[in-house]
Amino acid sequence: MADRAVDASPPNTAPKAAPKIETRHVSKVYDTAAGPMTAVDDFSLDVADGEFVCIVGPSGCGKSTYLRMLAGLDTHSSGTILIRPGEDPKKPLNSVVFQEYAVFPWKTVIENVAFGLQMRGYAKAERLQIADYWLERVGLRKFAQYYPYQISGGMKQRVSIIRALANDPEVLLMDEPLGALDAQTRIVLQDELLRIWEETRKTVVYITHSLDEAILLGDRVILMTAHPGRLLATFNIGIERPRTVATMNTPEFTELRGEIWGQLSREVTRAMEMQA
Amino acid sequence: MSGSAGKSPQAAAGPLAAVMFLGAAVLLWNGVLYIAALWGRFWWVALLGNFTLIVLAAERIGRSVPPAHRKLYERTLAFGFPLLALIAWQLIVDAGLLSPLWFPQPTKIAKALWDTAVNYDRFSETSLIGRPWLIPSRFMEEGWTGVWKLFAESHVWATLGRVGAGFAIGAVPGILLGVVMGVNRTVRLMLDTTLSAIYVLPKIAIFPIVMLLFADPFGEGPKIAVVALSVFFLMTINTMAGVRDIDPVFLMAGRNYGARGFSLLRHVIIPAALPVIFAGLRLALGTALIVIISVEFLRAKQGVGFMTFYYWEVLNPEKMYAGLVVVMVLGVVLTYGLQALQHRLMPWQR
Numbered sequence: 306m307a308d309r310a311v312d313a314s315p316p317n318t319a320p321k322a323a324p325k326i327e328t329r330h331v332s333k334v335y336d337t338a339a340g341p342m343t344a345v346d347d348f349s350l351d352v353a354d355g356e357f358v359c360i361v362g363p364s365g366c367g368k369s370t371y372l373r374m375l376a377g378l379d380t381h382s383s384g385t386i387l388i389r390p391g392e393d394p395k396k397p398l399n400s401v402v403f404q405e406y407a408v409f410p411w412k413t414v415i416e417n418v419a420f421g422l423q424m425r426g427y428a429k430a431e432r433l434q435i436a437d438y439w440l441e442r443v444g445l446r447k448f449a450q451y452y453p454y455q456i457s458g459g460m461k462q463r464v465s466i467i468r469a470l471a472n473d474p475e476v477l478l479m480d481e482p483l484g485a486l487d488a489q490t491r492i493v494l495q496d497e498l499l500r501i502w503e504e505t506r507k508t509v510v511y512i513t514h515s516l517d518e519a520i521l522l523g524d525r526v527i528l529m530t531a532h533p534g535r536l537l538a539t540f541n542i543g544i545e546r547p548r549t550v551a552t553m554n555t556p557e558f559t560e561l562r563g564e565i566w567g568q569l570s571r572e573v574t575r576a577m578e579m580q581a
Numbered sequence: 582m583s584g585s586a587g588k589s590p591q592a593a594a595g596p597l598a599a600v601m602f603l604g605a606a607v608l609l610w611n612g613v614l615y616i617a618a619l620w621g622r623f624w625w626v627a628l629l630g631n632f633t634l635i636v637l638a639a640e641r642i643g644r645s646v647p648p649a650h651r652k653l654y655e656r657t658l659a660f661g662f663p664l665l666a667l668i669a670w671q672l673i674v675d676a677g678l679l680s681p682l683w684f685p686q687p688t689k690i691a692k693a694l695w696d697t698a699v700n701y702d703r704f705s706e707t708s709l710i711g712r713p714w715l716i717p718s719r720f721m722e723e724g725w726t727g728v729w730k731l732f733a734e735s736h737v738w739a740t741l742g743r744v745g746a747g748f749a750i751g752a753v754p755g756i757l758l759g760v761v762m763g764v765n766r767t768v769r770l771m772l773d774t775t776l777s778a779i780y781v782l783p784k785i786a787i788f789p790i791v792m793l794l795f796a797d798p799f800g801e802g803p804k805i806a807v808v809a810l811s812v813f814f815l816m817t818i819n820t821m822a823g824v825r826d827i828d829p830v831f832l833m834a835g836r837n838y839g840a841r842g843f844s845l846l847r848h849v850i851i852p853a854a855l856p857v858i859f860a861g862l863r864l865a866l867g868t869a870l871i872v873i874i875s876v877e878f879l880r881a882k883q884g885v886g887f888m889t890f891y892y893w894e895v896l897n898p899e900k901m902y903a904g905l906v907v908v909m910v911l912g913v914v915l916t917y918g919l920q921a922l923q924h925r926l927m928p929w930q931r
Binding site: 373376377378397399400401403404405407409410411412413420421422423424453454468472572 | 628659828831833834836837838839844848849852853855927928929930
């Protein structure tokens, strides 16, 4: 299959300053009993400091694998991955918001939020104070002493998001964080994410299978092909910030979505045919 | 809502008549069988018929129980039926349908239980619970040695001591090894086959060897050791399964947020495996009781298992049954204790 990347000038869209995240020619090959299986193939992506990048692709395109490699939770077979440390060397390089929340059921809400700080040796009073600040910010303060089974899915994902933010990482990595939520809760959390990002301006890599979500949240949308995962196209989203969920109703948004969907739908169809 | 409210007077009269009808059917069924002298020979048909009629009656009542009293109804079923079964047992033996020698009436078993609890058996030099009401007077006479002698004569304390010691000695290292095997692939591959092989071996079968390993083969050592062994293997295998079953996303989250080594163990692996560990502990408790009672059948001068077997040998079935009742009570009490511990250690569970 020929490489159909549209905006194919690797490293793609190099920003002016040194990029926060630098990935060059990254591949991931699994050794299976049936021979080597390529999950991610020659994937290059730079992310600027303070940029919000969304990666969209059909299921099984290796986007979650890429994120785990970025997070250091999985090894890559070839290529280079670099997250540039900031001025404060004690700050963690990345924190992940996982797909199924991954909020620890055996810790209370506030203990969950303070977990990263606890692991980094913060004193109890200090870490609880920081956690409390973030709980206040997403309106979960009165649930601080609850256990996860006592709160809803939407609240659990809020806890998971502020657990990452309380850790104050250089880069925030989000793996389909809203994928498991119902449509209404999802919209509410999209709005909340936009608001929080507007205030913190973290560097974010956001994996999603929802094109709408990617266009709404991202400065850039990266499309990936499936089997193996390759870079298909990059789209700069020029929609003005601050955005809200209402942004999805603007003609600008609809036009962009139509353009990107044209490319993505072919890829989705191809992925479905390959699975059949 | 309004429909059911309108029907309620009729619904209240309905089940009453139906239940009275079914109750009459029970009496009639047993009466006819008894008079025809068929009850003794076809007792299983009779019991099956009774059981069916009772189930029908209970379900008829259940349908008209308002939601507010649902809990009471269910509790009545759960405790009422065993009570009914005991009454049936009593009546069947009283009526001469079963031999009172092998199936003594529940009232007689209760009396035997009372006797063993309050009396000292001179021949075997034991008592059931160590006669705690004598503690003050013995303490005055002999001090702590007197109190200790009372504990030492007790069947229940002997069994509890063996189970408790064996449980602790077996469970703690079992859990530790299980965690290591769950985490480390090499150790798991090296030990898994051997452990599975030893796990299925009835521990009572290696009791003779265990006896030889101790300076005093007839003392407490081998008895505790054999309980510990059976608990150890069960806990190792269960804990390993629990650790391996942990959702990988929790391990990833733990690592991503900086947990390594011991902190990963303490904050992620142990709490995540705790539900399975407790399920294992509950199984291990049952196994520990089985093992200790069997061992006490074989080689003991004391203990609930000894008591059961002893009264069988001296042909006192009432007291033998009393021993079985004590075993059951021990099982229930220990299980409740374990559940209380579980609620304390795992407040995050529903």
